[in-house]
Amino acid sequence: SQQGEEDPQALSIQEGENATMNCSYKTSINNLQWYRQNSGRGLVHLILIRSNEREKHSGRLRVTLDTSKKSSSLLITASRAADTASYFCATYHSGNTPLVFGKGTRLSVIA
Amino acid sequence: SAVISQKPSRDICQRGTSLTIQCQVDSQVTMMFWYRQQPGQSLTLIATANQGSEATYESGFVIDKFPISRPNLTFSTLTVSNMSPEDSSIYLCSVGAAGADTQYFGPGTRLTVL
Numbered sequence: 001s002q003q004g005e006e007d008p009q010a011l012s013i014q015e016g017e018n019a020t021m022n023c024s025y026k027t028s029i030n031n032l033q034w035y036r037q038n039s040g041r042g043l044v045h046l047i048l049i050r051s052n053e054r055e056k057h058s059g060r061l062r063v064t065l066d067t068s069k070k071s072s073s074l075l076i077t078a079s080r081a082a083d084t085a086s087y088f089c090a091t092y093h094s095g096n097t098p099l100v101f102g103k104g105t106r107l108s109v110i111a
Numbered sequence: 112s113a114v115i116s117q118k119p120s121r122d123i124c125q126r127g128t129s130l131t132i133q134c135q136v137d138s139q140v141t142m143m144f145w146y147r148q149q150p151g152q153s154l155t156l157i158a159t160a161n162q163g164s165e166a167t168y169e170s171g172f173v174i175d176k177f178p179i180s181r182p183n184l185t186f187s188t189l190t191v192s193n194m195s196p197e198d199s200s201i202y203l204c205s206v207g208a209a210g211a212d213t214q215y216f217g218p219g220t221r222l223t224v225l
Contacts, residue, residue: 031212042203042218043154050212088153095207095214098144101154 006089006102014110019076021105023089024069030093032065034074037086037104046074046087081111113138113206115217123223124194131190132220134204139184141207145177148201148219157202160187194224 005024013019025032030051035043047058049065049072056063062075076083086106090099114137124130134143142161146154158166158179166179181187191198201221207214 033213035216043205043216045213045215048213090154092214095212096142097207098156098159099154099205099214100156103153 006087006105008105009103010106010108012108012110013079015079015081017079019079019083019107019109021074021087021107022071023073023102024071025089025091025100025102026070027091028067029091031091032072033090033092033099034061034063034072035088035090037088039085043088076107079107079109081109083107084109112213113140113215115204115206115215117202117204117217117220119220120218121221121223123225126195126224128194129190129192130194130222131188132202132204132222134187134189134217136185136206141184143181143187144205144207144214145179145187145189146203146205148203150199154203157189191222194222196224198222199224 007022033048034046036046037043047056047061047063049056049063051067060077065072086104088104089102092099116135118133144159145157147157148154156169157172157177158168160166160179160181162181162184176192178190201219203216203219205214205216
């Protein structure tokens with residue numbers, strides 16, 4: 001079952017602009033991950049943020065987590081055409097438990 | 112990180128037939144998960160496979176339709192039985208382990224049923 005909701009469902013921006021995607025979830029979590037999927041292929045892990053963390057950075061990626069609002073955001077700065085993909089958030093309790101995915105955001109970066 | 116391979120990467124099958132998808136991991140892992148991604152949709156968990164025990168299926172998925180094997184800590188198979196066009200999806204396996212936070216995915220198997 002999916003408990004996450006991403007918004008927007010689709011986002012189209014120009015190369016060089018920033019892209020922000022939001023994810024909301026319904027139940028308490030220990031961990032939240034963001035994944036990227038190119039053209040229906042496998043998922044690539046982008047970044048993990050734990051429930052006791054509020055912000056993490058990885059290269060051009062910035063993830064925030066607000067457990068009081070049960071929401072997370074993914075910011076991609078200085079976007080490139082190669083960032084064109086679907087982005088999913090997924091919540092779970094531990095590495096031994098399955099992921100619950102949001103509906104995803106389809107990002108198109110136009111060169 | 113874990114390196115995961117899946118076979119086949121894609122297949123086109125006739126309705127009424129069955130397809131077995133293999134998932135191989137380069138290290139021993141506790142849990143393996145099978146997901147389905149229907150066209151244009153997000154991922155939905157089919158079942159959790161723990162080595163040495165029966166797989167645990169999510170609501171809407173049954174063992175007769177999606178039998179799973181987990182013979183050891185590095186390998187699992189998912190069979191899609193008596194296929195219909197509605198089974199056309201990408202099937203992905205992922206792995207997790209006790210004490211590890213990050214879960215990794217295989218490249219997926221793109222199944223088309225005619």
